Amino acid sequence: MFPSEFLKEHAEELGVVERDCKLQIPAFVWAFVFGFAAGESRTLAGFRRSYNATADEPISPGGFYNRLTPSLAEYLRDLVEVALDEVAVPDTVDADFDRFRDVMVADGTILRLHRFLADAYEPRKGEKGGARLHLLHNVTDQTIDRFSVTDEKAHDSTEFDTGPWLKDQLVxxxxxxxxxxxxxxxxxxxxxxxxxxxxNVNPVITGELREWRGDAIPLESEKVDDVVDELYRQYIDVEVEAEFQRREYAGTQSWDTKTFRVVGVRNKDADDYHLYITNLPREEFLPADLATIYRCRWKVELLFRELKTQYSLDEFSTSKKHVVEILLYAALLSLLVSRDLLDLVTEQADDELGFHQNAGRRPSGRTPNSSFTNSVNTSATLRHRCWNG
Structure with a gap:
């Protein structure tokens, strides 16, 4: 994924190191990726110790901290972009999703920062700085496809771009x-x-996609929110007409309408409906299928949990913006490299051998490991030792 020559050459291009510098940039990068045990705190002193245990010559605390620059943050971000193109752990989604090129989940999570960073990363409220990490999680390949970092006030919605890349994708x-x-x-x-x-939306129903026997309440021409409380059927499956504004063009903004499908699945415990909007055809996806598909959104919550508990993504004690970015990109690299290691392990393992949550022994008091983590932690340790010679 990251050949040593590539790491050196790109570091020189960005001015992270000079050509005659004694700093070993491959060891420097891997110290940040593997320089802490999963679930433990990430400290700059710990990263320096990791580097000194691996490199030919140790580096002093002052020399190490002087290397933590905005150009290093840019460099690690570039490595994350490279890894996004390389990493995939396939065959993790059920066969029901085969018709889609990928299944994606868009979401964001908030990272709480030092109060001195409130100007650089503006919070919604309070004195502490707040950053928001936006991810497009590829559920099919169990990795990240896109990411961005903004201040906390930025809305998740603004970081999702539409375009031709969406062809045959399910989001x-x-x-x-x-x-x-x-x-x-x-x-x-x-x-x-x-x-x-x-x-707070209430689209007009233009047609029902399922016929009901007996004295069923007709829904056509009604608004969804106006009738949903009067229904007791197990499913709602209707077409609706939605009105919206197109993007401004030549100084004018026109209105348009589009037909979508709204599905309701009755939640017996709460005595109401879970309502979904989609363009998936009823011929292939029944209401119960929609509810099952939507549960895949939980995958991104598990990913955020893994980043925060295993890779300490939300532990930022620094008041320097570029150091926050260095630690953030290092955590993403740790995640992506661990996915690559898992892929290598599963390729070599016997078909009967499974990799599942909480496999193996866990020290008492530790946060429970998320999926893949035990096998990944072991592999990361082995790879670090092998790289060290």
Missing amino acids: LFDQAYFKYRRFALIDENDGYFVSRLKS
């Missing part, structure tokens, strides 16, 4: 991404989406 959204125009653009780019229906 799962929560209500933070809800926009009829976004859904229309996904459909027009031959992609698919499933989202929870936002509570």
Whole structure:
């Protein structure tokens, strides 16, 4: 993934190191990627100790901290971009999803920072700085496809771009991404989406996609929110017409309409419906299928949990913006490299051998490991030792 010559040459291009510098940049990079035990705190002193245990010549504390520059943050971000193109752990999604090129989940998580960073990373409230990490999680390949970092006030929705890349993709959204125009653009780019229906929208029903026997309440021409409380059927499956504004063009912004599908699955415990909006066809995806598909959104929550508990993504004691970025990109690199290691392990393992959550022994008091972590931790240790010669 990261040949030593590539690491050296790119570091020289960005001015991270000079050609005659004694710093060993491959050891420097791997110290940040593997320089802490999963679930433990990440400290700059710990990264320096890791480097000194690996490199030919040790580096002093002052020399190490002087290397933590904005150009190093840019360098590590570039490595994350490279890794995104390389890493995939395939065959993790059920066969029901075979018709899609990939299943994606868009989401974001908040990282709490030092109060001195409140100007660089503006929080929604309070005195402490707040950054927001936006991810497009590829559920099919169990990796990250896209990422961005903004201040906390930036809305998740602004970081999702539509375009031709959506062809044959299925994207799962929560209500933070809800926009009829976004859904229309996904459909027009031959992609698919499933989202929870936002509570403050009330589209008009233009047709029912399932016939009901007996004295069923007719839904056509009604608005979803106006009738949903009167229904007791197990499923709702209707077409709705949504009105939205197109993007401004030549100084004018026109209105448009689009037909989508709204599905309701009755939640017996709460005595109400989980409502979803989608462009998936009923012929292939029944209401119960939609509810099952949407549960894949939980995968991104597990990913955020893994980043925060295993790779200490939300532990930032520094008041320097570029050091925060260095630690953030280092955590993403640790995650992506661990995925690559898992792929290598599973390729060599017997078919009967499984890699599952909480495999093996766990020290008492530790946070439970997420999927893959035990095998990945062992592999990371082995790879670090092998690289060290």
